[in-house]
Amino acid sequence: MFSSEKFTPYRLVGLAVLVELGFVIVPLVIGFWYSVNRVQFFQIRSFTGFDNYWRVLTSPSVANALAVTVTFSVISLVLTFVIGFGLAMWLERSNRLNGVMQAVVLIPYMIAMLVGSMLLKWVFSKESGLSDLVLAPMGMGDVSILADPETAMAALVYNAVWRDSAFAMIMLLAGLKSIPGHLQLAARVDGASAWYRFRRITLPLLQVPIFITMIRLFIHLVNTLTYPLILTGGGPGTSTETVVLKMYRLGFNDNVLGQANALAIMVFIVNIALVAVLLRLFKKAGNIQ
Amino acid sequence: MKKFWSIGGGLLAVSLMASSAAIAQTTLTMWTFLDINAKGGRNAALKQMISDFEAVNPDIKVKVEPQVWSTLAEKFVLGSNAGNAPDIGWVNSENLGFIMNSDAAADLKPLVLDGWSDQQKQDFLLNSSFSAVTDGDAVKAMPLLPSTWVLMYRKDLFDAAGLTPTDVATWDGVTKAAKLLTKDTNGDGQNDVWGIGLGLSQERFSVTPAFLATVDGNGGIFDDSCKATFDNDAGRAAVTMQVDWIDKDKVTPREALAMSSDDAIDQFAAGRYAMMIIANSRYEQIQRTAAGWDGSHLAIAPVPGTNAGKPGPALLVGWWAVQWSKSPNQEAAAKFISYMSGLDGAKLWNVPGEQIPTYRSVAERPEMSDPVRQGLRVTSEILANSGVLMPGKCNWGRTQADFNLATQQVILGQATLEDALRQAEQATNDRQ
DSSP: OTTSGGGHHHHHHHHHHHHHIIIIIHHHHHHHHHHTEEEETTEEEEEOTTHHHHHHHTOHHHHHHHHHHHHHHHHHHHHHHHHHHHHHHHTOSOSHHHHHHHHHHHHHHHSOHHHHHHHHHHHHOTTTSSHHHHHGGGTOTTOOGGGSHHHHHHHHHHHHHHHHHHHHHHHHHHHHHTSOHHHHHHHHHTTOOHHHHIIIIIHHHTHHHHHHHHHHHHHHHHHOOHIIIIIITTOSTTTTOOHHHHHHIIIIISOOHHHHHHHHHHHHHHHHHHHHHHHHHHHHHHHHO | OHHHHHHHHHHHHHHHHHHHHHTTOEEEEEEESOOTTSOSHHHHHHHHHHHHHHHHOTTEEEEEEEOOGGGHHHHHHHHHHHTOOOSEEEEEGGGHHHHHTSSOBOOHHHHTGGGSOHHHHHHBSOGGGGGGGEETTEEOOEEEEEEOEEEEEEHHHHHHTTOOGGGGSBHHHHHHHHHHHOBOSSSSSSOSBEEEEOOOOSSSOOOOHHHHHHHHHHTOSBOTTSOBOOSSHHHHHHHHHHHHHHHTSOOSOGGGGGOOHHHHHHHHHTTOEEEEEEEGGGHHHHHHHOOSSOGGGEEEEOOOBSSTTSOOOEEOEEEEEEEBTTOTTHHHHHHHHHHHHSHHHHHHHHTTTOOOOSBHHHHTSGGGGSGGGHHHHHHHHHHHHHEEOOOTTSOOTTHHHHHHHHHHHHHHTSSOHHHHHHHHHHHHHHTO
16 A cells, blocks of 8 residues: 555655654653653652743843853854855965865864864963963963953853864855856956955855855854863853853753753754744755855 | 483483573673773772672673763663663762662662671671661662762972971861962962862862861751751851962962862872862872872871861762662672672772772771871771761752852852852752
8 A cells, every 4th residue: 555656755754754753853842841840860750830941031040151152152153254254265266275274274173072172171271281381471471261251251262263164164165166257257357356356246146155154153153062061161150151051051960950951942942043044045045046 | 221311311411401591590780980891990899899799609690881970870860760770870979869869779778788797787887878878767879989088288398398287187277388388489470389279160070178168167068858058157158268268368279260170180190289178089099190299298188177176077978889679680689789898899899999998807907007008098097087978868969069159259259259159059959
């Protein structure tokens, strides 16, 4: 019966649906169930309705984590994008030197996120790191990068920019390569300056890749756990404790799985919104092509 | 006759096959942070223990599945909920709450303790520890590897400064000594040796002076219903002490705010600190990795007290064995737990395991007189004189991090002392 042609589409998508069901929908439903219960020591104790959501929404530490996440994500996004764009423009031409440079720029991205953050932690550590060797001769021997809220946030942003600029570069380089060369040539023949060509040809045709890169980066930065967990531990104090780190701590350190899942569901909704924006951009890109 | 031999031979073969099937019919699974295939005293001790046990009990095999130490308790309870926990699990003191607040662990009183002779019970040094794991009449865990935190200091620096351990018997004494010991040895305007080390990060944290001083001054941190009670004068004084060390007395580097316990211990081993509160189990490692100073100058003193004449609390912590309540091998699992926590097991944990003896008769063995076990001897005495148990039912696994955060917030001006401590207390209460 199921071998008939009319079931072919179902057979083709069936496996994907099952995988989606097993790895996304079921955990999501369990997560939601946990979020409306009081969970203690991994045991569901009592149904609490939306109490966990209320507690998370009114928690000063979650509000602080939200502010930290916005600060970190926005500053990192801007810097990562600008540097990535700059690198993409610089390395657009295909020659031997640029090939080597692309490989060099990609190194931080190729290093495992965890290892990269641990390396930077050693670099920024005052007692045993390289930063003191650089800062001390400049009369800043007392500066402890990871022990000061502002410099710790700067270090966190540096970690993100150092690693993710290469990703932005790859995305934007692909966009640049897709711009037909004859447009630039024609503009040159017409006497257009480099700045004019950039403004009137490159930027408009890169609009979609730029948005996709930014949204993709933003989703990554909002959800990243490794940087704050490994590099700063959320500190000093709660200066670099992002929403995802807070969620991790609620779940795996404090073992209040109800609140952790409530926060996770809210972060999930934000992510869905960001993905919706991304999908619209992809659709727009499809229409352009 | 031929028929007789044929039948007899057949029966013999069948009985041999049956007996070999009877042997190794039970395989126990055990989750521990130890790895019997790795180097190290404790690993070697466990490997020997399993080998000895299996020789005496040929029908039982023990399979060790090494796990990440920090999640053993959680995984055991989750495994129990899912119906696939190991027969035996190891749990650290800070996470006993998982065991005491779930039905994952079996009652070991009838399975293990009731089988101990009166002589063994009298010889056992940790009888009082059962109060932390007793729920009604049920005993949910057996102590295996006791440990505690002590004040480690560099004797060479103490001698040079004319200090003795009695000078650091109180926290006030520690502050005074730390001021004497903090030095800029190369004249570059920056301190090279700090009086006392701290690791105040919220990740990979450990017990700090503020926590111990609060337990001492407050008589614990919980009431009988596991409600945290340290937002008071004792708690404030303890956090203020740490804040002052960094801000006012300048005997601890500000970098401590970003350091984990491991980072700080590394710095201590590298010769940057003169004193630090450290788990006794790190003694041998610090001696071995000391850089820029002779590790033989490492010495141990009791935890300083709040008031003169009374040592601070030596928190009796360590590793416990628990048995899965739904294990199909209850009897065999209990047998191995009894072996690990019994006299034969304790001898191996002591040597080659280099752990604190859990039986008087083990502590009095000639091996303990060896100079290399100086640290173990001193720690045993400290535990005997001032050992304090934390309640097993209460979740205090992250309260140290709450104290760290409170200290950080006050130093950074992110909260007043009162607010920071109130938040720390609330955070601990939220986990109960």
